[in-house]
Amino acid sequence: MQTTISKEPLSLTLWRRWQWLLWLAVVAVVYTWAVTGLHFTGLQESAASVSRSIVHGLVQPDWSYVYNGSGEDLVSLILQTLAIAFLGTFISALISVPFAFWAARSGKEWLHVRSGSGKVVLTLIRTFPEIVLAIMFIKAVGPGSYAGVLAVSIHSIGMLGKLFSEAIENMDRGAEEAITSAGGNGAQIFILATLPTIMPEFISYTLYRFEIAVRSASILGMVGAGGIGTPMIFAIQTRNWPRVGIILLGIVLMVLLIDSLSEQLRKRLI
C-alpha cells in the first residue's frame, strides 16, 4: 500500500488555504471599519425609566382604541392596511411578470445585455425609497390609501421581479422542451409549459411579498398614504405608550393571522 499522493492536488490545497486567509483578512478589515466607524451611545441614564414606562404602556394597552365606530380606530385602520397591501401586491404581481422575463438571464442572449439592464432597473425600483414613491403618488392622486396602494404596487415590483426572474432562471425547462419538440410555437410553449411550471413559485412569492407589504404598509402612514402607520407614528412621537401597545398588539395579531393563512393557501395551491 503505497501512500504517496500526487503533488498537484496538494499545491491546490495550499492555494486554497491562502485564499481562505485572504477572505478572512477582507472580512476582518470590513468589520473593523464597521465597528470603529460608528459612535456608540451606551444605555441612557433615562433608559431605565423610559423602558419602564414603555413596558408599562405596552402591558396596559389602550383598549378603548380597538373599536369606536369612528372609522379611525384600530380595527378599521388595520383593515385599511390589509386592503392597501392586498391590492398593491396584486397589481405588483401582475406588473412584475414582464419585468421578470426581462431580467431573467437566458443562455442565448448576447453578453446578458437584456437581462443585465432588467436587473439594474429592478434594483433601482427596489432602492427607490417607498416614502418618496408615496409622495409622488400623493401628488398624483391626493393623500389617502389609494396613493398607498400605488406606492406598494410599484415598490414591490423591485423585489417580486427579482424573485420571479430567479425562479425563471432556475425553472425546469423539461416541459418547455417537450412542447418545442412537439412543434409548438413560442406562445404555445409559454402558455402550456412555462406558466404552469412556474405558477406555484410565482404565487408563493406573491404571498410572501404580501406578508411583507402588510408589515411595511405602516411606513406609508408616515406621509399620509393611509393605514395604521399614521396613528402609530403619532403615538410614538407623543410617547403615548398605551396607544403604541394596542397598535402593536393589533399588528402582531394581524401579521400572525396573515402568515398562517398564507401558509395554508400555499399548501393548498402548490
Add this chain to the structure above:
Amino acid sequence: MEATPIISFKNVNKIYDNGTVGLKDINFDIPRGEFLVVVGLSGAGKSTLLRTINRMHEITSGEIRIENEPISQYKGRSLRLLRRKIGMIFQNFNLVKRSSVAKNVLAGRVSYYPTWKSILSLFSAADKQKAVQSLQRVSLAEKLYARADELSGGQQQRVAIARTLMQDPKIILADEPIASLDPLTTKTVMDILKRLNQEDGITVIVNLHSVALARAYADRIVGLRAGEVVYDEPIGQVTEADLNRVYQTV
C-alpha cells in the same frame, strides 16, 4: 424500403460553445422503420446525437437529412412542422406536473392548432378521442383526469409516450427513457416502443445504458465514444467483445 433512408448524417460535427466536442464526424443512415439503439458511456454524446435530429441542438458542420431534405434550412413554421413529425421522449418525462394527464397528452397535438385555440384548450372532439386512444395504447386510459404528479415514474413515462403519439410522428427519439424505472416498468415501456415500431412502422431511435436491453430490442446498435461512432452493426452480428470496446474508458 431500402430506397432512401429516413435520416442520414453526413460528416456531422457538433462543438459546444465551451469547446466540448459533442459529436465528431458522424456518418450513417437510418432506414425507415428501423429500431436503432445508441449505446455509450455517460458523456459519450448520445443525447447530443438525438437532439440534433429535431434541431433541439444545432450542429456545427456537416448535414443531416430527413426524408432527403437537409434540415438546417428549416425555420419558424417549417421547423415546427419538422418537429411535429419527430416525437421525443425524455429520461425525466418532462410532463407539466401540475396539469392533468389529459392536458399533457393533448399538448402533443398543439402544432396542429392555431395558437389561440391551443392556448384556450379548444381541442376538437376528435382529438380528445385520440388522446383517450393514445392513453389506451399505453394502458393508462383510466388516469385520464389524474394530475401528472400523482403518477408513478413508469406511468409518467407512458403519459409522455402517449403525448408523443398525438403528434402522429414518423420518428420517435427516446433519450434514456427507462433510466430510474424498475425492471418490470422498463419492460412495459420498451415493449410499447417496440410495438409502435412494428405495428405503426415508426422509426425508433433509443439511447440506452444497458447493453442487455439493447440486444433484446434493437434491430441495430450504434456505439458512441467521445462523440465518435466506434461501433455500428445490425443485431445479428453483435458480440460481447465489440460492445466492450464501446465501454472502454478513454
Add this chain to the structure above:
Amino acid sequence: MEATPIISFKNVNKIYDNGTVGLKDINFDIPRGEFLVVVGLSGAGKSTLLRTINRMHEITSGEIRIENEPISQYKGRSLRLLRRKIGMIFQNFNLVKRSSVAKNVLAGRVSYYPTWKSILSLFSAADKQKAVQSLQRVSLAEKLYARADELSGGQQQRVAIARTLMQDPKIILADEPIASLDPLTTKTVMDILKRLNQEDGITVIVNLHSVALARAYADRIVGLRAGEVVYDEPIGQVTEADLNRVYQTV
C-alpha cells in the same frame, strides 16, 4: 463459522405510521461472511429491510439479533457503537457534495472521536493515513482533495464505500448502490464489494433491481414481495422461473 449467524431476523414486522406494511413476518439468518442480495420490485420493502438492521428504522414487532445480541435494547452511545460496526452505502451516495473527498471519507471515522475533536477536524495522522488507504482500495487516492461534487457518479459511490471502510465495519449494507451508474462503473462498484466480502470477510447485504447482477455476485438471493420473503435460495439453486415469481405484480 456456521455456529451463530451474524444477523438473524425473528418474526420481524414493520408497519409504517401511515399503515403501510413495510415488512411482514420476516424470518431468516445471515451467516458471517455471506454476500447476500435482496431483490424485489419497487416498494417491495428492500430498503426497509436493510434499514432495520442498523436501526435507521424501528421495527414494530419481532426481534433482530446481531452477533446474538437483540439490537432493540441499544440506545445513545451503545446504538452509535452498533452503527459503527455496520457500514451503509446508499443509492445516491449521500456525500456532502460541497466538502472535499478527504473530509467525506474521514467523516466515517467520527464515532471514534469525542465531539469536539471531530468538529475541529483533529483527526490523528494514523486515521488520515487510513483514509488514503481506504481510497486506494477503491482506486481513488488521487481525488483526495477534490470536492465531492466534482466526481462522476461511480467515483462518488466509491468515495462512499471508502467512507464506510473507515468504520472498520463487520457488516456492509448497500441499498441499490449501482442504480443510475453505467455498466462499467456498476461492475467496478460490485467488484469492490465482492472483494471486501472475500478479502476482509465482511458480511455484505445488497439490494438490487437487476437479477442478472444478483446472479453474478451473490452467495444467496432473497426475494421480497409486498414486505414478505417469497424466495430464499443459495445461488446454486436459483432458476429463472423462481425469480419471475418475485417480479410478479400483485
Add this chain to the structure above:
Amino acid sequence: ACGKTTASTSGSKGYTPKKLTVEFVPSSNAGTIEAKAKPLEGLLKKQLGIPVTVSVSTDYNTIVEAMGSKKVDVGFLPPDAYVLAHKQYHDKVLLQAQRYGVTEPGDKPSTQLVNYYRSQILVRKDSGIKSVKDLKGKKIAVQDTTSTAGWIYPAVEMLNHGVNINKSGIQTVTVKGHDQGVLSVYNKNTDAAFVFQGARNLVKKDQKDIMSKVVPIYTTGKIPNDTITARGDMTDKWQKKIATAFKQIAKTKEGHAIISSVYSHEGYTDSKDSNFDIIRQYDKKAKALDK
C-alpha cells in the same frame, strides 16, 4: 375620489371648491396630537355646506406637494413649511393657530391666547452653564437644519450674541424630536439643547424631575404659530369663507373641544404673508452661518 378640482379652475377667476380636501400635519410644538380626521370633517361640512375630507400626515412635504398638484385645498402647515409652500406654489396663509402662552419656570400655560411660540436653549441646572457665551466648546443637541425652533431661531440669536454655532468649537448633535433633545440634556449626552418652549412637558410623564434638573438659559423671540393655508388659486370669497368657518368652529364648545384635544389649537386668528417675513430673515441669516 377627490372631486373635479382641476375642471373648475378657470383663468384668473380662481378656483371654487365643490368638495374640500384638508390635510393636516402636526406642528412641532404640539404637546398632544391624535391622528384623527373625522371630527373636523363633520364640523367643517356643517359650516361650509360642501363635502369635506380631512387626512393626516406626519410629514409636511406631502401636503405642500399635494397642494401644488391641486390635490389638497387647505393644509395645516408649520411656519417654515408655509414659507416654502408660498415660495414654490404661491399658497396663501389664511389663519394662524392660537395657543396659550408658556410661562417660566416650569413651562406652565399662561391664560393668554397667543399666535406665536418661542424656542429655548436648555441645559442641566448643575452644569454651570449660565449664558449663551458659556456654550462655546460645548455639545448641543439640535433638530434638523430645517427646523425653526430646533435650529434656525436659537442658532441665529446665538450669533446675535456673538457665538457662531459652527465656529466656536461647538459640536452639534442632530436629534429627532424635541423630546429627544430634552432627554439628551437630561442624560448628559449633550450639554445643551435647542427645543421649543414647553418641550420639557413631553417627557414629564417619563421623568418626573425634569423641570428641576433641566432649565432654560435663553429664550428666543416670537416664532409665528402654525398656519391654515389655502391653495393660491382659490377665490377670495372661498378663502374668507374657510377662514370664517375655522374661527366659528373654534368658538363653539364642541368645536373647541375637538381642535384643542386633537390638534392642541385653542383658537384662530387672521394672518397675512408678511407675518412670516421674520422667518424668511432668520432663514437667510441661518444660511449665512455656514459661510
Add this chain to the structure above:
Amino acid sequence: MTSQVPQRPWLQRWHVKPIGWTLLLVGLLIASSRMTGVDVGMFFSNLGQFTDLLVRMSRPAWDYLPVILQPLYETIQMAILGTTIGAAFAVPFAVLAASNLVHNRWLRGIIRLILDLVRTLPDLLLAAIFVAIFGIGSTAGVVTLAIFSFGMVSKLFYEVIETIDMGPLEALESVGANKLTIIWYAVLPQILNQFVSYFLYTLEINVRASTVLGYLGAGGIGVFLQRSLNQFNYSQTAVIILATLVVVMVIDGISNHLRRVLL
C-alpha cells in the same frame, strides 16, 4: 385497447375550484378597491403630476455627494453590524426550529412562536423604542437592524435547513455520529452558501431600510433623505437615491459572485 375511460370527476368537470378561487379573488379585489378608493382614471389623468417629481430629480446635484458620503458609510456600517448580530443569533434558533433536525414538537413550536413574534414587529416601532432607550444614534440603529434581521434571517435559515438533502445525515447517523457532529459535518456544508446569500440579501434590505429608519432618528442616510425632502431639494434626493443604489448594486454583485464561487 379496451381499458376503461374514467368519468371526469364532478369537481373537475364544472371547474369548481378555479371558479371558486377566482370569485374569492375578485371579491377581495373589489372590496379592497372600495375601501382604498381606487380610481384608475384619476391616476392616468394626473400622470403629469406623478412624473413632475421625477423630472425635478432628473438633475442630480452632484456637489451634494461629499456631504452624504459620511452618513452613507454610517448606514453601511450599521447595516453590517446589525445584520451580523442578527444572523449570529439566528443560527441556533434556526437549527432548533427546523423540523428535520428537532423532533421535539413542543420545543420547535415554542421557538417558532418566538421567531414569528419577533418577525411581526414593525421596524419603525423597534427603531422608535430603541431610540427612546439608547438615545439618538447608531446604537439604536444597530439594535433595530439586528432584531429586524434576526426575525427575517431565522425564518429563511430554518427553511433552508428543512430543504437540505437528508442523505448525508443518514450516512453519518449510520456511521454512529452524535447530533452535534452530524450538524457540523452534514448540515453546515450544505447550507453555508445559502446562508451567505441570505445574509447578503438581508444586508441589502437593511441598507435600504435605513432610509426609513433615519426618519425616526436611528442615524444614517435617512436623516439626509428627509432633510432633502423637507427642503424640496429633489436634486439632492436624487443623489441620495443614486448613492444608495450603487451600494445596493455592489452588495448584489458581491452576493452573486459569492454564490457562484461557493456553489
